Structures are given as structure tokens and as C-alpha cells.
Amino acid sequence: MCCGIFTITFGWCCSVGLVSGIAALEMGIYQLVQIKNDPNQNGGKPFAITGIVTASAYFVLWVVIMIFYGFAIFMGSLNH
Numbered sequence: 001m002c003c004g005i006f007t008i009t010f011g012w013c014c015s016v017g018l019v020s021g022i023a024a025l026e027m028g029i030y031q032l033v034q035i036k037n038d039p040n041q042n043g044g045k046p047f048a049i050t051g052i053v054t055a056s057a058y059f060v061l062w063v064v065i066m067i068f069y070g071f072a073i074f075m076g077s078l079n080h
Helices: 002-010 017-037 045-078
Strands: none
Touching: 002 017, 002 045, 017 045
16 A cells, blocks of 8 residues: 555656556555455455555556657647
8 A cells, every 4th residue: 555655646756656556556466365365364455455546546647648748749740
């Protein structure tokens, strides 16, 4: 969850969120597998889901921004 929250808040600086987002996804998925295998010993399912959701939201927003940025560059090159 901490990596996911870091990704969505500070990850925009120098695209450091690309690294921390991947880490948040991997750790969240790993934790969900651990919880599924032994739910009595492992807890924190809401935390794992929060990490996965925040990291996924970062990647979706990053892709949307890159599409708009690419579109703006393309439209700017048409004017010259």
C-alpha cells in the first residue's frame, strides 16, 4: 500500500512512479496470493488491494497523459 500511495502522489516526479508502481503491483499481487494460500496467518487484504488500485490508477493516468502529450506534439508539427 505504501508503494502505491507513493506512486500516485510523488511518482509523477521524474517518472519515478514507473518503478514504484511496478513494485506496488508485484507486492500487492504477491500478498493476495499469500492471503489466499493461508488466510488465517496472513492478513491485510484491503492494504494489498489499495496498493494494486493506486498503482493501476497511476499507470492509466500516465498512459492518458502520454497520449494527450503525443497528440499535442503531432498537432504542433502539422502547423509547421
